[in-house]
Amino acid sequence: MPEFTLGVGGAAGEGIASVGDILGKTAARLGLHMFTYNSYQSVIRGGHVWLRLRISDKKVENHGDILTIVIALNQDTADKHTAEIDPGGRLLFNADKVRVDEKALKDGARALPIPVAELLAPFGKVEAISQNTVLLGAAMHLAEIEFATVEDVIRGMFGRKGEALAKQNIEMCRAGYSYAQKNFEPLGLAWKFSRKGRMMITGNEAFSLGAVAAGCRFYSAYPMTPASGILFWMARNGAKCGIVVRQPEDELSVINMAIGAGHTGVRAMCATSGGGFALMTEAVGMAGMLEAPVVCINVMRAGPSTGVPTKTEQADLNQVYGASQGDFPRVILAPRDLLECFDTIPEAFNLAEKYQLPVLIISDLLLSEHRESLDPEALKWDVPIERGAVFPGSSNGQNGFKRYALTENGVSPRSYPGTPGGEHVAATDEHDEQGILISDVFTNPPMRKKMVEKRGRKMEHLAKELPAPVIQGPAKADVTLVGWGSNQGVMREAAEILRGEGVSTNLLVVKYLHPFHTKEVTAILKKAKFTICVEQNFSGQFERHLRAETGLSVDGHIRRYDGEPMEPRQVANEVKEVVHAGSRRR
Amino acid sequence: MPEFTLGVGGAAGEGIASVGDILGKTAARLGLHMFTYNSYQSVIRGGHVWLRLRISDKKVENHGDILTIVIALNQDTADKHTAEIDPGGRLLFNADKVRVDEKALKDGARALPIPVAELLAPFGKVEAISQNTVLLGAAMHLAEIEFATVEDVIRGMFGRKGEALAKQNIEMCRAGYSYAQKNFEPLGLAWKFSRKGRMMITGNEAFSLGAVAAGCRFYSAYPMTPASGILFWMARNGAKCGIVVRQPEDELSVINMAIGAGHTGVRAMCATSGGGFALMTEAVGMAGMLEAPVVCINVMRAGPSTGVPTKTEQADLNQVYGASQGDFPRVILAPRDLLECFDTIPEAFNLAEKYQLPVLIISDLLLSEHRESLDPEALKWDVPIERGAVFPGSSNGQNGFKRYALTENGVSPRSYPGTPGGEHVAATDEHDEQGILISDVFTNPPMRKKMVEKRGRKMEHLAKELPAPVIQGPAKADVTLVGWGSNQGVMREAAEILRGEGVSTNLLVVKYLHPFHTKEVTAILKKAKFTICVEQNFSGQFERHLRAETGLSVDGHIRRYDGEPMEPRQVANEVKEVVHAGSRRR
Amino acid sequence: MPAAAVAELPVSLFKGPVEPDWCPGCGDFGVLNALKKAVAKLGIQPKDLMVVSGIGCSSNLPGFIHSYGVHSLHGRSVPVAQGVKLANHAMTVVITGGDGDGYGIGLGHFVHAVRRNIDILYIVMDNQIYGLTTGQASPTTCKGDKTKSTPTGNPEAPINPCALALVSGGTWVGRGFSGDPNGLADLMAQGIEHRGFALLDVFSPCVTYNMNNTYPWFRPRVYNLQKEGHDTSDRVAAVKRAFEWGDRIPLGIFYKEESIPLDAIEPALKKGPLVQQPLRTSPEIQKELMLEFM
Amino acid sequence: MPAAAVAELPVSLFKGPVEPDWCPGCGDFGVLNALKKAVAKLGIQPKDLMVVSGIGCSSNLPGFIHSYGVHSLHGRSVPVAQGVKLANHAMTVVITGGDGDGYGIGLGHFVHAVRRNIDILYIVMDNQIYGLTTGQASPTTCKGDKTKSTPTGNPEAPINPCALALVSGGTWVGRGFSGDPNGLADLMAQGIEHRGFALLDVFSPCVTYNMNNTYPWFRPRVYNLQKEGHDTSDRVAAVKRAFEWGDRIPLGIFYKEESIPLDAIEPALKKGPLVQQPLRTSPEIQKELMLEFM
Numbered sequence A, B: 001m002p003e004f005t006l007g008v009g010g011a012a013g014e015g016i017a018s019v020g021d022i023l024g025k026t027a028a029r030l031g032l033h034m035f036t037y038n039s040y041q042s043v044i045r046g047g048h049v050w051l052r053l054r055i056s057d058k059k060v061e062n063h064g065d066i067l068t069i070v071i072a073l074n075q076d077t078a079d080k081h082t083a084e085i086d087p088g089g090r091l092l093f094n095a096d097k098v099r100v101d102e103k104a105l106k107d108g109a110r111a112l113p114i115p116v117a118e119l120l121a122p123f124g125k126v127e128a129i130s131q132n133t134v135l136l137g138a139a140m141h142l143a144e145i146e147f148a149t150v151e152d153v154i155r156g157m158f159g160r161k162g163e164a165l166a167k168q169n170i171e172m173c174r175a176g177y178s179y180a181q182k183n184f185e186p187l188g189l190a191w192k193f194s195r196k197g198r199m200m201i202t203g204n205e206a207f208s209l210g211a212v213a214a215g216c217r218f219y220s221a222y223p224m225t226p227a228s229g230i231l232f233w234m235a236r237n238g239a240k241c242g243i244v245v246r247q248p249e250d251e252l253s254v255i256n257m258a259i260g261a262g263h264t265g266v267r268a269m270c271a272t273s274g275g276g277f278a279l280m281t282e283a284v285g286m287a288g289m290l291e292a293p294v295v296c297i298n299v300m301r302a303g304p305s306t307g308v309p310t311k312t313e314q315a316d317l318n319q320v321y322g323a324s325q326g327d328f329p330r331v332i333l334a335p336r337d338l339l340e341c342f343d344t345i346p347e348a349f350n351l352a353e354k355y356q357l358p359v360l361i362i363s364d365l366l367l368s369e370h371r372e373s374l375d376p377e378a379l380k381w382d383v384p385i386e387r388g389a390v391f392p393g394s395s396n397g398q399n400g401f402k403r404y405a406l407t408e409n410g411v412s413p414r415s416y417p418g419t420p421g422g423e424h425v426a427a428t429d430e431h432d433e434q435g436i437l438i439s440d441v442f443t444n445p446p447m448r449k450k451m452v453e454k455r456g457r458k459m460e461h462l463a464k465e466l467p468a469p470v471i472q473g474p475a476k477a478d479v480t481l482v483g484w485g486s487n488q489g490v491m492r493e494a495a496e497i498l499r500g501e502g503v504s505t506n507l508l509v510v511k512y513l514h515p516f517h518t519k520e521v522t523a524i525l526k527k528a529k530f531t532i533c534v535e536q537n538f539s540g541q542f543e544r545h546l547r548a549e550t551g552l553s554v555d556g557h558i559r560r561y562d563g564e565p566m567e568p569r570q571v572a573n574e575v576k577e578v579v580h581a582g583s584r585r586r
Numbered sequence C, D: 001m002p003a004a005a006v007a008e009l010p011v012s013l014f015k016g017p018v019e020p021d022w023c024p025g026c027g028d029f030g031v032l033n034a035l036k037k038a039v040a041k042l043g044i045q046p047k048d049l050m051v052v053s054g055i056g057c058s059s060n061l062p063g064f065i066h067s068y069g070v071h072s073l074h075g076r077s078v079p080v081a082q083g084v085k086l087a088n089h090a091m092t093v094v095i096t097g098g099d100g101d102g103y104g105i106g107l108g109h110f111v112h113a114v115r116r117n118i119d120i121l122y123i124v125m126d127n128q129i130y131g132l133t134t135g136q137a138s139p140t141t142c143k144g145d146k147t148k149s150t151p152t153g154n155p156e157a158p159i160n161p162c163a164l165a166l167v168s169g170g171t172w173v174g175r176g177f178s179g180d181p182n183g184l185a186d187l188m189a190q191g192i193e194h195r196g197f198a199l200l201d202v203f204s205p206c207v208t209y210n211m212n213n214t215y216p217w218f219r220p221r222v223y224n225l226q227k228e229g230h231d232t233s234d235r236v237a238a239v240k241r242a243f244e245w246g247d248r249i250p251l252g253i254f255y256k257e258e259s260i261p262l263d264a265i266e267p268a269l270k271k272g273p274l275v276q277q278p279l280r281t282s283p284e285i286q287k288e289l290m291l292e293f294m
């Protein structure tokens, strides 16, 4: 099972992302699988950017914890990462600029200097950033990636207008490739390229495509890392997909616009990160009260407050669960992998429109910004679109339309503005079936009670639609890992490692956070021998949520909150420690 | 034990509140106890305002569920409340305006018409509102309240400038009083007036006095029912207490100003209701990250969204618990009665300053707006004021002050701006001990981890300071009522009723919501035979909180969410039903 | 908005399901009546009218007119209305709210909406007070005025909403007075017909909490800009007029210009109202989108 | 602010704990240097200076100057700074932020702070772009300009921050250019010395994401108001100048007037900075407060 992981490091502005993009796309085209995670900082130039790209011929769901080839674009990278390279790995560096401490290398790892200036000499005066292309070329040779496909990828990236530039880049890359061919042994990965073309795509881009599939027609957002990727995609592609894309003055405006649009009958979505979501909470309650559909994504980053804007964390669950005052129905979904990013959007819109409520999606920097290979056939463009009960109109032009009719399942047919006979006012004050306020003049406690219950009933019915959670891996196991959202990728591989080491392990990763499958999850956890909650935060927000919903506590937990995503080997090791400590405690 | 409850009803603008104020103050001066609850609507004129005033010679903690005298200022009131008057009760009404359906009266209740126009004739042309004073006079006679004290109270209300007006009002009141003396039997309450002067005060006013006692020097707020009472008090009295009072453009500004002031070294507070608090949440996280002290009160009203602005509910617990993204320390307190409104503010400031974090107080319309008698001696003005670790200054004018020094208890000495040698930047980005950002240039995962843990440690130490919850009532009981905040008043009386009826009942009412006394509460609940959670909301937010913190579920619950506060008899009856149903289930 | 001339409708068609619960004499009655008159005159069907408001006494208005309406959050009517208009630009969208709602908590949205220039009429019932919350200072309360929140006099200078709109690129800026119902209805009709974001600030006295800016106070002071030959195409002159306060207070149109509203140039709206567009994209576009990632 | 003349301090005293991490050539370097120069010249001790910012490249400034600072939330620097000043009005409070921070998400706070007139200098590094989030349109991005969020050109008109301050009762309104460091330092010193809220909008080019409003674009266009005999006491003239854009763009002071800032009239501040007041109230006052309820 050939596989390797490349690390590219340098300062912001040194072209790290493009190395990852070219190599990643090439691998995907050749039919390999890839997963890349970019560790960067909240600074425009400088800092230490560190991208890891894992390429394998089987599906990979995280960036792993091996390091086969490192491209050091600056001294800093060599200093930081030389010692991390696996035995048998290689360090590629610009011999003119970077000095390597060979003693730091693990046994069998080797440092391979590339005479970049010499190789670039034929090109005349070129920008300093060009070193990345030369070193990439050298890495292609080591990793035995076919050069012809790289050529195609580079050409595709520059497009028709950039033919000359593309050519120059290809030649620079070839210079590195040829130099490496002459001087270094490849890693011996023995690929079999299926040449099945795969996409290379981020979670944010998958959300965007999902929105198109869902028939989203309105997208509003205010820039905020790590949610901005959706805005970028939408700004570029919205018009051709028939989507109105707006970046208004703040997040208050973002969600209120989206609710206005959603209320009017178009599918409207918005996204932000934790701080922006905090500003949106009041309007989430408004959507609950108006019974207006809206889909909102909170892409978590390391908090609290401004926190570490370019780092990942899963610590906004409390915020999303508690968004806005009062009791009202809402749905909270946490997609667990790239494909679910796509699939969750149509699902969210169907729930939002059928039940007329806000659907909140929780993602995180890891899920939203990582790049991964994806089969194009996996994207189900032809999803069912369910718009729920809609009033068709009538010739009655009088007052009296019951927008909030008391129904058995709590859902009252909507009347899109513009529909004859369906005139009404949707109000955030408590109201009666017609929407007439009952907060003024005579507060009507019995009607108030009915309206609270009507809204509440929607949740009971909705809950029945949601697919129940299932155990992944063996039905019976010594250890059950429990988690949510994006951690699935690392948890699955950790379980695999553990099973390989004789610790039978299965996992439960929850996507449907609210409403919660209390009965099903309780049954699963009660059967489990030893449960460990794995999550990317300090206080164990999901662990607490689990207890709130089931009354059950887990036997141990693994938490990380330094901003870096978990790695499978690290998790597997910690599981063993936790089990050991836990069984001693018993 | 003499006691009666007066109900006054009419449209907004008919002077209902002043009837309650005069009678309530009079009772308090005479040494009686009183509790009043005003049921009004979100409308400036009109609507149906319904004020209930309970007067007793023992302490009363809720408005009860009896109705002894009703003053009907309009037809609506007579129509709505005639049938509710207790046997033996009286309905007073303006014979010129209101018709009463005597058949609706319970046995032994009587309707007493007052010829208002005739009684007011001697005063010439007077405003229609004057009927309230005449009817009040009649009620004083029925309730055997001393007229001389009423005179004093009215005089005090109009102040020196209003002597003529006061006199006229007194005479109008006397006209009603004398008419009743001549025509009706009093209720026969046989008061013994201790004449111990008591205050009559609202929860919001108690919060305000508590702020003065705590040394609060900055108060900011944007008007929002039911929190506005604090702003009104502060606007009138702030200057003389040395408090800067500001009403800025919105709640975002409110809390950010307060945090700026708190960071600078003054005790700063703000208050709002649920919708305003939603807007404040991002800044709550900022206070957590800057480690700035701030006290913020969320006075709940019936939600979601604009909801029923003038009605009570306890449904903002999720919002306050989940306020802002990320994990950071915060304290959540829910005062349970009038006196605790006062006491909680100094306590909150001490916690906020000693642990440098946001302290969030949850109140509700019932607690904040009800009026109650209070012994002036009960107010502990001389509370301890603990400001926590403060850097005294030094001659070192260089960079290097460690504002966020890693300490054992997580608290690092603050340096008030202006202090020599303590210069630093407090940042919402993650930072090192000096406050230098670690989100830029090089994100430092080990330092990040230390900082998260440092902030987290504050909570552990703080938790040890908080008084543990105790069982009220007998140590062992068949039924244990569990609740939080303002419901204590009604729960205590319900328990008393139940005990009187042979159902041994005790109660646990939680004030310290976060951090939570998990160990102590678990011990109490595990010992309890049958637990019932009593709260004023639809979804059972506290019940879920309890489960999240202890893993324990209650055996039954009583919830109300039509906007009206619970009443003791209603709760007692529901307890019996729940116990009955629960024991059948078992 | 209505391109071709359409027949007038009876005002009674717009009678709402309940009677307004404003205090007797409140200026907002005049605004409500004028709005009904304006839309009736323009022949806008109730089904094609969307009235969006925030929270406040004034913001209760949508409940009192027969049409579509959203009674949104305090301060958020403007973004909600923009969302509505972009979702269905065939509708006539009118925002009705108060000075606290629009110029206090909602100020940022207001100024940005002006520069964004979506085709909406924004009517502010400016009573220079927070009515519904029983009488605190608002952003247009005059300096020195006593209110419940400023018992010793307001220390802050008022904002100037018309001037704010004017310097933010406003394409139609006017002011009305609920004491002049016909003039007001006429201004509303013009504001609706204007293509772009139109601000109509209306003096709408609060008879319960504002004892300074009352009907009798306004009457001798207000004058009509259009009667004094004001040049509505001169932005600087308009700003100068907007500064007038005290003895002479202008009503009427400060400024107007032909404009192409954002909803007319937004590419996704070229094919007609968004709400009428099909939800599926073509397989060609799907393919194109996927190819970008390969 | 400093009443009596005090000795100048060395600029080096204000050297921050770390080097700025802005892109080489970023306009914000000029703003930082000018601010250090200005406070050094005015003899303000680092301990008496509080620099408050929001979030953005520009908002990182407090980290690069030795003084007190709060690096607050995106858009919230203005309320935080007002809280600081009211808590300790003996300090010199300067806000430093970006155009997105102050004129986008923070616009409401900005305009209300102008009318509230608390003694603060607000410096906005206006690069007409969102820098830190990698190049989206900001509220001052020109119409038609292409950015990451407006790839086919910005359809919204920019706001005019100086004009907004002018029509909101601003008592000191100026504009600087980080390409003119001495002029900028001088404007900052004047803004700090002004008693009241002072807005200093500064053209501070983003060399990475704004390829339209660059140093070479500005240089031939900017001119100095004070060199052209502009009357800084004429508000309408100032608004007119603020409208100038294109071939001639004014720098310098648009308007100033003597003012009494709110912190000078706030009753609770009469006895000195709030932070220095004792926390206990007298038993007499306690009694008085209680008696009100009896």
Ligand SMILES: Cc1ncc(C[n+]2csc(CCOP(=O)(O)OP(=O)(O)O)c2C)c(N)n1
Pocket: B222, B223, B224, B225, B251, B275, B276, B279, B306, C055, C056, C057, C058, C059, C074, C097, C098, C099, C100, C101, C102, C125, C127, C129, C130, C131, C132, C133, C138, C206
């Ligand atoms: C977020 C939020 N803050 C505060 C309030 C309370 N509130 C309701 S109406 C209002 C002021 C209304 O003033 P204005 O807009 O001038 O309307 P008016 O009542 O004067 O017509 C306020 C502060 C609220 N509903 N929501």
Ligand SMILES: Cc1ncc(C[n+]2csc(CCOP(=O)(O)OP(=O)(O)O)c2C)c(N)n1
Pocket: A222, A223, A224, A225, A251, A275, A276, A279, A306, D055, D056, D057, D058, D059, D074, D097, D098, D099, D100, D101, D102, D125, D127, D129, D130, D131, D132, D133, D138, D206
């Ligand atoms: C509530 C919130 N929304 C969005 C962001 C993301 N954000 C950080 S900086 C910034 C824009 C900065 O632009 P500007 O103020 O002009 O500063 P510049 O970087 O251009 O100096 C944004 C949108 C945030 N931190 N908080």
Ligand code: SF4
Pocket: B044, B045, C021, C022, C023, C025, C026, C027, C028, C057, C058, C127, C131, C132, C205, C206, C207, C208, C209
């Ligand atoms: S309080 Fe004022 S604004 Fe509100 S309804 Fe009454 S008069 Fe009108």
Ligand code: SF4
Pocket: A044, A045, D021, D022, D023, D025, D026, D027, D028, D057, D058, D127, D131, D132, D205, D206, D207, D208, D209
């Ligand atoms: S991105 Fe622009 S504003 Fe930010 S540091 Fe670089 S040049 Fe300056």
Ligand SMILES: [Mg+2]
Pocket: C056, C098, C099, C100, C125, C126, C127, C128, C129, C130, C131, C138
């Ligand atoms: Mg108003």
Ligand SMILES: [Mg+2]
Pocket: D056, D098, D099, D100, D125, D126, D127, D128, D129, D130, D131, D138
């Ligand atoms: Mg900027």
